[in-house]
């Protein structure tokens with residue numbers, strides 16, 4: 001499977017990169033880990049005249065905590081480096097757990113978190129959890145930078161809110177407050193390295209009386225983009241989360257998703273699995289929230 | 298469209314330095330196979346799924362079917378041909394032979410390179426960890442049971458090799474492959 005020829009550009013500074021992006025415009029594609037882009041090139045879905053390799057850009061691979069306490073993941077950090085990082089394992093363990101469910105070790109060695117988000121594939125695992133954790137991305141360009149919530153990054157099938165000339169530089173994940181819990185559940189019955197039939201993430205934060213004061217739910221595999229289950233969230237916000245209540249609320253996801261039947265399941269099956277895995281994710285996040293703090297006396 | 302320039306590619310393959318001229322769109326797997334004639338690395342799916350093309354780049358397993366050769370500039374690549382030492386097969390290779398860890402052999406180079414990375418990271422994996430570590434390496438022949446066994450035996454051979462190097466007594470190690478372990482693992 002040979003590739004169509006292209007020029008290969010390797011900027012070593014952001015300024016040089018922005019200049020090349022401006023010069024080549026839509027004729028050029030950015031290359032990070034290449035695991036998604038190479039598929040597009042091989043299948044002829046993209047035929048760029050030039051590839052701009054981002055991997056020689058300095059300062060885009062960090063894994064650290066910012067002054068505001070948020071985890072900062074450089075766009076070029078690979079899935080594997082993030083899942084291995086002691087900082088992530090200790091303070092954002094749900095993130096490391098989720099990354100271990102992505103593809104195979106080999107692909108995780110290559111694939112970057114920035115590439116994952118910019119690919120904009122609704123079946124990918126990181127987006128639902130990043131939605132639930134209220135993460136944001138820092139986007140840089142010739143004219144400056146902007147912070148964009150991940151909730152708003154995905155605009156359509158393989159489309160993101162990044163504008164021409166913009167580069168995703170960093171993902172920021174807020175710290176987990178006391179008495180909160182989060183989890184991502186991947187339902188991939190065919191094989192471990194497959195994409196999810198449905199993926200569901202939940203974040204919950206409890207008040208002293210055990211009421212849920214903050215809750216966000218993210219889903220993969222059920223719409224043209226990764227989605228928040230806002231109706232379900234609204235039905236659970238401020239409530240004491242009993243099993244029957246969660247069951248009733250999860251059914252509301254019906255109106256918020258539009259799955260397509262494929263090799264991983266029919267549309268109807270995915271609808272049912274979305275409800276089921278939302279319920280399970282909420283239950284597990286609740287369990288973790290309870291275990292994390294001292295709990296009511 | 299400007300004629301595309303070949304680019305200088307400096308890399309190390311199996312410990313040997315190479316200076317090559319490559320076109321930007323050439324894949325690492327093709328350069329290994331067609332330029333360097335290292336045909337142990339196979340091409341199965343070409344899309345990152347099967348693992349037949351697995352090589353190590355700076356010690357990390359990657360799909361060489363998804364990697365551009367130019368991207369390996371300045372790096373150290375290890376292929377299946379690079380595992381044997383002084384004519385002696387690597388303990389993982391020995392284990393695959395002893396356990397019948399392959400039939401047609403097409404998946405084997407990738408499987409062994411995947412196992413190499415796995416054991417470099419985790420010298421004593423559980424069966425579950427072996428399964429997870431090799432989850433992206435597909436085999437159409439064996440049904441995987443013998444592959445998992447091979448990796449388990451490789452773990453023991455590597456431990457024995459280390460113990461042998463340290464001058465410690467080599468444990469016989471129970472199980473049906475004990476003869477393999479004590480027969481080859483301790484000898485240098």
Ligand SMILES: Cc1cc2nc3c(=O)[nH]c(=O)nc-3n(C[C@H](O)[C@H](O)[C@H](O)COP(=O)(O)OP(=O)(O)OC[C@H]3O[C@@H](n4cnc5c(N)ncnc54)[C@H](O)[C@@H]3O)c2cc1C
Pocket residue numbers: 029030031032033034035036037038054075076101102103104107110111112113114115116117118119123124125126162166167168169193194195196344345346
């Ligand atoms: C066999 C296989 C199995 C997989 N299974 C899973 C799975 O189970 N779960 C899952 O979540 N994913 C899975 N994936 C998808 C994988 O996660 C993505 O391919 C990967 O994350 C993309 O990252 P990359 O660094 O390789 O991006 P690239 O392929 O380099 O780039 C992807 C896109 O993003 C753009 N881009 C990259 N970086 C930036 C940046 N910093 N700023 C702006 N644009 C950028 C590129 O131009 C390109 O359009 C699988 C992939 C393969 C090949």
Ligand code: FES
Pocket residue numbers: 339340341342343344345346347348349350351360361362363
């Ligand atoms: S040929 Fe590269 S993973 Fe299948």
Ligand code: FES
Pocket residue numbers: 398399400401402403404405435436437438439
């Ligand atoms: S031995 Fe034939 S594919 Fe694995």
